[in-house]
Amino acid sequence: MSKLSNLFGKISEINSRYREPRIEMSGAVRKTLLVLRVYLLALVALMIYKFVAIVTQG
Amino acid sequence: MIIRPSATACRKGGTARVWNKDKEMNFFARLYYPLRKAWKAVGLYLVIAGPGIVVMVADNDAGGITTYAATGAKYGYHLIWFLLILIPVAYYVQEMTVRLGAVTKRGHAEAIFDGFGAFWGWFSLIDLLIVDWLTLVTEFVGMTAALAIFGVPPWITVVAVIMLMAVIVLNGRYWTFEKLALLFCALNLVYIPGAFLVHPSVRDILHQGLIPNFAGGFNGQLFFFLMANIGTTIAPWMLFFQQSAVVDKGMLEKDIPWGRFDTLLGSIVTVVVAVFIVIVTGTVLPGIDIDSAAQAATELMKTDRYVGTFLAIGLFDAGLLGAICISLASSWAFGEIFGWAHSLNTKIRQAPWFYTTYFLMLITSGLIVLIPNAPLVLITLFVQVIAVTLLPAALVFLILLLNDRTTMGERRNTLTQNLIGGFIVASIIVLSTLYGFSVLFPNLFK
Numbered sequence: 149m150s151k152l153s154n155l156f157g158k159i160s161e162i163n164s165r166y167r168e169p170r171i172e173m174s175g176a177v178r179k180t181l182l183v184l185r186v187y188l189l190a191l192v193a194l195m196i197y198k199f200v201a202i203v204t205q206g
Numbered sequence: 207m208i209i210r211p212s213a214t215a216c217r218k219g220g221t222a223r224v225w226n227k228d229k230e231m232n233f234f235a236r237l238y239y240p241l242r243k244a245w246k247a248v249g250l251y252l253v254i255a256g257p258g259i260v261v262m263v264a265d266n267d268a269g270g271i272t273t274y275a276a277t278g279a280k281y282g283y284h285l286i287w288f289l290l291i292l293i294p295v296a297y298y299v300q301e302m303t304v305r306l307g308a309v310t311k312r313g314h315a316e317a318i319f320d321g322f323g324a325f326w327g328w329f330s331l332i333d334l335l336i337v338d339w340l341t342l343v344t345e346f347v348g349m350t351a352a353l354a355i356f357g358v359p360p361w362i363t364v365v366a367v368i369m370l371m372a373v374i375v376l377n378g379r380y381w382t383f384e385k386l387a388l389l390f391c392a393l394n395l396v397y398i399p400g401a402f403l404v405h406p407s408v409r410d411i412l413h414q415g416l417i418p419n420f421a422g423g424f425n426g427q428l429f430f431f432l433m434a435n436i437g438t439t440i441a442p443w444m445l446f447f448q449q450s451a452v453v454d455k456g457m458l459e460k461d462i463p464w465g466r467f468d469t470l471l472g473s474i475v476t477v478v479v480a481v482f483i484v485i486v487t488g489t490v491l492p493g494i495d496i497d498s499a500a501q502a503a504t505e506l507m508k509t510d511r512y513v514g515t516f517l518a519i520g521l522f523d524a525g526l527l528g529a530i531c532i533s534l535a536s537s538w539a540f541g542e543i544f545g546w547a548h549s550l551n552t553k554i555r556q557a558p559w560f561y562t563t564y565f566l567m568l569i570t571s572g573l574i575v576l577i578p579n580a581p582l583v584l585i586t587l588f589v590q591v592i593a594v595t596l597l598p599a600a601l602v603f604l605i606l607l608l609n610d611r612t613t614m615g616e617r618r619n620t621l622t623q624n625l626i627g628g629f630i631v632a633s634i635i636v637l638s639t640l641y642g643f644s645v646l647f648p649n650l651f652k
């Protein structure tokens with residue numbers, strides 16, 4: 149149990165350490181990251197669709 | 207006996223014999239220093255060499271060998287020119303990890319956390335873990351299939367591989383690991399004598415292979431093969447592995463030119479090996495549909511026992527090398543983020559979590575292969591799809607990090623590097639995405 153709480157503690161520490169991105173968030177960087185998010189969301193949606201299709205088809 | 211000219215003889219012009227001797231001495235003296243310089247350069251390269259060659263040759267893993275074998279069997283020598291184009295593609299992408307690692311002294315996972323924050327960091331780390339684990343399963347599939355040709359049961363292969371990898375990694379020195387890995391890289395060259403054994407027509411290779419052409423016209427199936435070849439050339443774990451290896455090796459900014467040379471040499475070797483695999487299957491198995499490298503080896507055994515044996519040995523070696531590098535890529539990444547000791551220069555007591563992650567990845571993926579009726583084909587297909595979710599992100603982060611003036615200083619990307627790198631990265635993203643789609647929807651390009 150203590151090991152698990154240690155792990156969560158470590159994750160919180162990592163999250164706080166890297167809370168702020170160090171790269172300067174210029175307009176181009178922001179747009180690139182936005183496109184990347186949209187791309188990944190579309191890809192994940194497609195994978196879920198495919199997974200559901202496989203499961204429903206048996 | 208050497209007759210040295212006296213000062214008087216020199217002033218007066220001396221005898222012809224003395225001068226000739228002197229000229230000869232000058233010639234050897236002149237030769238001695240460049241040779242010594244070249245020898246020192248070779249020595250220095252051998253010290254620096256490693257990450258580039260290892261990552262590139264390991265890229266010819268079990269999946270890669272299958273792709274090249276299938277390409278040769280399907281299209282003969284006609285796509286060799288396309289493989290040669292992949293040399294600069296692989297070089298430009300991996301070269302950026304050398305610079306980033308040597309300048310920041312951070313692995314790729316830590317660089318992403320630091321540069322883009324915790325969200326993108328966790329996304330990359332967890333995605334890397336999944337991709338690496340699935341890829342490791344495919345490496346074990348390749349290794350067990352290769353040794354099954356010689357009658358070795360899968361469980362013996364899995365146990366032997368894990369023990370061998372423990373010996374390679376647990377010696378407590380990065381240097382030893384790297385040199386052993388280079389030995390396995392050398393074994394990857396087994397396809398070259400294999401190609402000579404099948405007596406291919408050099409004229410056909412030059413005519414069909416080196417002039418860009420699309421055999422049978424540009425259709426969906428050809429496009430699928432082109433995408434598969436690109437997909438096997440650049441894998442997400444390669445970025446993480448090489449950058450972490452550069453850091454673990456302790457490369458400095460002044461070593462970057464050697465790191466570049468190492469990467470270039472590695473990218474040439476990996477493509478040359480791929481070309482020889484294509485030549486082997488293109489010569490012996492033309493028109494045959496190949497589903498796995500083990501199937502190709504079995505088919506080749508029927509024609510030429512030695513060539514089939516070479517392909518099977520090469521497949522095992524490829525899987526082993528891939529497994530070594532992929533499991534290390536994950537362990538390094540986790541060590542960087544969780545702050546554990548994460549160097550091969552540490553003993554198991556000094557870095558328990560680093561080695562635990564390494565062996566946990568290895569043992570669990572090896573066990574999957576031993577489970578009866580495990581969905582191995584599904585896993586093999588899903589590797590490509592999951593990799594598509596990580597590769598674009600990792601490549602985009604790489605370009606952005608290489609443009610960070612604060613961190614990279616003079617080593618940041620130039621305009622030319624950005625144009626070339628940007629074009630390559632954009633092309634890889636588009637083609638690997640389409641490849642991922644074609645795996646999800648097999649009839650998309652047919």
